[in-house]
Amino acid sequence: MADPYPPGQPNAAAERVIRIQDLHLSFGSNHVIRGFSLDLHRGENVMVLGRSGSGKSVLIKCIVRLLRPDSGRIEVLGQDMLALDQDALDHLRVKIGFLFQSSALYDSMTVQENLEFPLRRHWIATTPGEADALVGEVLAAVGLSETRNLYPSELSGGMKRRIGLARTLILKPEIVLYDEPTTGLDPITGKEIVELILDLQRRYNTSSIIISHDLHVAKLAANRIAVLHGGRNYLEGTYEELRRSEDELMKRFFVFM
Amino acid sequence: MAGKGESGFRAVLTEVGEIAEFTGRFFRNAFHPRFEWRELIRQCTVNGALTFPLVGITAFIMGLVLTVQSRPTLARFGAESMLPAMVAISMVREIAPVITALICAGKIGSSMGAELGSMRVTEQIDAMEVSGTNPFRYLAVTRIWSIILMLPVLVVLADGISIWASWIGVNLRDTVSWELFYRQVFDSLEYSDLIPAFIKSFFFGLAIGVVGCYKGFTTKKGTEGVGRSAHSAVVVASLLIFILDLLVVQITDLLGFT
Numbered sequence: 001m002a003d004p005y006p007p008g009q010p011n012a013a014a015e016r017v018i019r020i021q022d023l024h025l026s027f028g029s030n031h032v033i034r035g036f037s038l039d040l041h042r043g044e045n046v047m048v049l050g051r052s053g054s055g056k057s058v059l060i061k062c063i064v065r066l067l068r069p070d071s072g073r074i075e076v077l078g079q080d081m082l083a084l085d086q087d088a089l090d091h092l093r094v095k096i097g098f099l100f101q102s103s104a105l106y107d108s109m110t111v112q113e114n115l116e117f118p119l120r121r122h123w124i125a126t127t128p129g130e131a132d133a134l135v136g137e138v139l140a141a142v143g144l145s146e147t148r149n150l151y152p153s154e155l156s157g158g159m160k161r162r163i164g165l166a167r168t169l170i171l172k173p174e175i176v177l178y179d180e181p182t183t184g185l186d187p188i189t190g191k192e193i194v195e196l197i198l199d200l201q202r203r204y205n206t207s208s209i210i211i212s213h214d215l216h217v218a219k220l221a222a223n224r225i226a227v228l229h230g231g232r233n234y235l236e237g238t239y240e241e242l243r244r245s246e247d248e249l250m251k252r253f254f255v256f257m
Numbered sequence: 258m259a260g261k262g263e264s265g266f267r268a269v270l271t272e273v274g275e276i277a278e279f280t281g282r283f284f285r286n287a288f289h290p291r292f293e294w295r296e297l298i299r300q301c302t303v304n305g306a307l308t309f310p311l312v313g314i315t316a317f318i319m320g321l322v323l324t325v326q327s328r329p330t331l332a333r334f335g336a337e338s339m340l341p342a343m344v345a346i347s348m349v350r351e352i353a354p355v356i357t358a359l360i361c362a363g364k365i366g367s368s369m370g371a372e373l374g375s376m377r378v379t380e381q382i383d384a385m386e387v388s389g390t391n392p393f394r395y396l397a398v399t400r401i402w403s404i405i406l407m408l409p410v411l412v413v414l415a416d417g418i419s420i421w422a423s424w425i426g427v428n429l430r431d432t433v434s435w436e437l438f439y440r441q442v443f444d445s446l447e448y449s450d451l452i453p454a455f456i457k458s459f460f461f462g463l464a465i466g467v468v469g470c471y472k473g474f475t476t477k478k479g480t481e482g483v484g485r486s487a488h489s490a491v492v493v494a495s496l497l498i499f500i501l502d503l504l505v506v507q508i509t510d511l512l513g514f515t
Contacts, residue, residue, distance in 0.1 A: 064387045086391060094389040104384035107375075121390045171388065 014041040016075075017175055017207050018063065023072035024231075025058060032058050033069065034231030040175070040207055045198075047210040047222035049242075049253070054228050056211040057101070060177050063209070064098055065089060077174065094122055097173035097206070101180040103164035105152040111163055112148040115139070118171050138166040141203065142196060158189035162196065169200055176201075178210040182217055194220045215239075215254065227253075276493075279471040280463075286391075286398050296399040304365050304400075305407035311364060312357050312411045313418050319352055320344065320419030324426030341438050342445030344423040349446060353415040354454050355502055358461035361408055362494035366469040369400055370490030373473020374483040382474070397474065401466030408462035409455055449509075457505040464497040 018040035025033040032055040040046050050056045061067040063074055065081050074081040079092055105114050115135045116125070125131035139145045142162040152160060161181065168176060181197060182190035194217055201208060210221060218225050219239050227235040227242070229249060235242065243254050324344050331337050373396060376382045385392040424438045472490040476482045 061383075066383055066386060090389045090391055092389075093387055096387065098384070098387040100380050100384055102380050104380040106381055106384075107379065118388045118390070121388070167384075167388075 014043055016040070017042050017077055018209065019073070019075040020059075020063070021073040021075075023059070023062060023069050023074065025055075025062060025067065025069045032231055033062070033072075036072075036228065036231060036233050038209075038226050038233055040209055042174075042207050043205065045201065045208045045210060045221050045223045047212060047218050047225045048228050049213060049215075049218055049225050050228035051213060055231060056213075056228055057179055059228065060098075060179050060209065060211050063177060064093060064096055094118075094171055095174045097168035097171065097176035099161070099164050099168050099176065099178045099181055101183055103152075103160040105155075105160060105163060105167070107152045110149050110151055111139070111144075111155075114152070114163065115167055115170055118167065122171065124171065134170060138170045141169070141200060142166045158185055158193065161185065161189075161193055165193075165196065165200065169204060169206075172204060173206060176206045176208045178208060178212075180212055180214075181210065182212065182214050187216070190214070190216070191220070197221055218242075275475070276467060276471050279474075280467050282393065283398060283401050283467060283470075286394050287402065289394060289398075291394075293395050293399045296395060297402055300399050300403035301407055304361075304403045305410060308361060308364055308407070308411060309414065312360055312415050315356060315360055316348075316353060316415035316418040317422040319356060320348060320422030321426045323347060323352070323419075324423040325429070328426075328430070338441075340427060341420075341423065341441040345420055345442040345446055346450055348419040348423075349416050350450050350454050351502075353419055354412050354458045354461065355498065357412045357415045358408060358458065358465065358498045359495055361404065361411065361462070362465050362498060363491050365404055366465045366490040366494040367487040369466070369469030370472040370476075371483055371487035373397075373400075373470060374476030374486035377474060377476040378479050378482060393474075397470040400470055401463065404466040404469075405459055405462040408465070409458040412454070412458040453505060453509040457501065460501050460505070461498050464501060465494045468494040468497060 016039050018038070020036060020038045023033050023036045024031070036059060038046065038048070048056050048059060058067060062069050063076065063081070065074075065084075068082065076092060077095060079088075081089070081092070084092060105111075106117065109117065112135055115138060116131045119125040119131050119134060125134055135148070136145065139148065142165055144159060144162050144166070147155065147159065147163065152163070155163065165181075178197065181193055185193060197208070197210075198221055200206070208221075210217060212218070222239060225237060225239060225242055226233050227249070229235075235245065235247060235250065237245070242250050245251075324340060327343060328337065328340060331340055331343070373382070376396070382392045382396070385395065420442055424433070424435060427433050427438065469490045472486040472493070476486045478485075
């Protein structure tokens with residue numbers, strides 16, 4: 001199947017699924033996000049690149065309202081995230097997948113139970129047979145069909161990330177937010193995770209925001225890159241545009257590439 | 258030093274305010290139409306059935322010890338026949354509710370603090386939230402309800418076991434039939450003994466559940482924070498149990514339940 005949105009070609013005509021406008025967030029005197037703005041279009045992979053501690057994870061948590069910004073506007077699938085009541089927010093969150101850096105698997109549940117949990121919560125599978133089939137489908141998609149009865153503590157870092165991805169995708173979200181998907185993994189496993197992300201994006205037709213400082217991820221997965229620096233969207237472009245940029249910060253970022 | 262004391266006092270006041278806010282949040286969500294029945298039943302099993310052996314053994318020992326230790330004093334005044342009534346009233350009014358609540362604070366409160374704290378620091382609560390499940394309703398409301406509902410049941414069972422143990426204690430020296438002992442116990446007990454004790458056990462349950470869940474939900478600083486949450490859940494809940502007990506005694510005294 002052809003890539004609906006090949007790298008390097010921002011698709012402004014496609015429907016906008018996320019719009020972030022003039023976002024501000026402080027923790028005490030630490031003004032982390034200072035007027036950040038970004039759009040994500042359907043089928044697009046946007047990567048937010050930034051140094052450690054630049055506020056990337058804070059930004060992604062604002063999008064799903066795990067953190068509430070001080071000011072600004074976040075629109076997801078046409079709805080104002082900051083104005084929704086709890087029930088409407090829970091309803092909208094089903095359409096947004098979130099892969100945590102730590103995978104955040106429920107450690108008292110087996111892989112099967114981890115994957116069934118969101119299905120049972122949202123009445124997506126009403127019979128054990130249906131749930132079993134859906135779990136089998138996503139486990140096959142991430143290549144870990146044999147792990148059903150294992151607990152998270154029995155999985156390697158890469159396997160946890162894959163199961164985290166499977167749990168994210170089992171609800172068939174329209175948007176997926178990835179928080180440092182390759183951090184802490186060896187380069188081979190990291191590349192496998194990126195390939196898996198791209199494969200699943202094609203298969204499930206998702207739009208994604210990927211938070212990372214890993215330029216290999218940027219090169220392989222991002223259609224567009226937004227550089228988060230000083231709390232703002234410092235620079236935006238394709239991987240090649242940023243690599244060729246004369247900006248000092250970009251030169252420092254790409255020094256090993 | 259004054260500054261340190263002042264900031265400590267402010268931290269205590271802040272925590273009291275946050276626990277009050279957490280309690281308010283519980284009541285706002287406690288009767289939500291989409292109630293987590295399955296999780297409530299699971300929590301009732303964990304918090305009720307699995308705590309019963311510990312409560313039962315403690316109640317048995319308390320009933321037996323109280324009987325054996327009270328007998329010589331009552332015998333000195335020729336009031337040995339008052340032993341069943343004395344043990345029953347002491348256990349039902351005060352000892353069984355408070356001891357059961359303290360056991361539950363130690364076992365259930367600490368496990369709530371540790372389990373939810375561990376889920377908090379490993380982002381499992383955040384993962385639940387972003388998947389569209391309200392973690393407060395799913396994790397906190399069900400746990401708080403389970404202990405509110407199970408504690409009075411455990412108290413009633415502890416009452417029964419301690420009275421039975423008292424009968425065994427009496428029979429270590431004398432021979433008294435269960436029927437006679439039972440009649441003496443129930444002749445001495447009045448509704449004014451039972452009702453306040455039963456009602457206060459609901460409040461003890463609320464205190465244990467709210468503090469355990471609050472500590473778990475607000476855990477910070479990794480594994481060290483998990484340990485601190487478990488420990489402080491027990492300390493704060495135990496303190497609240499004594500404060501509530503004192504308040505209930507004062508209120509029932511004012512209402513004439515003495």
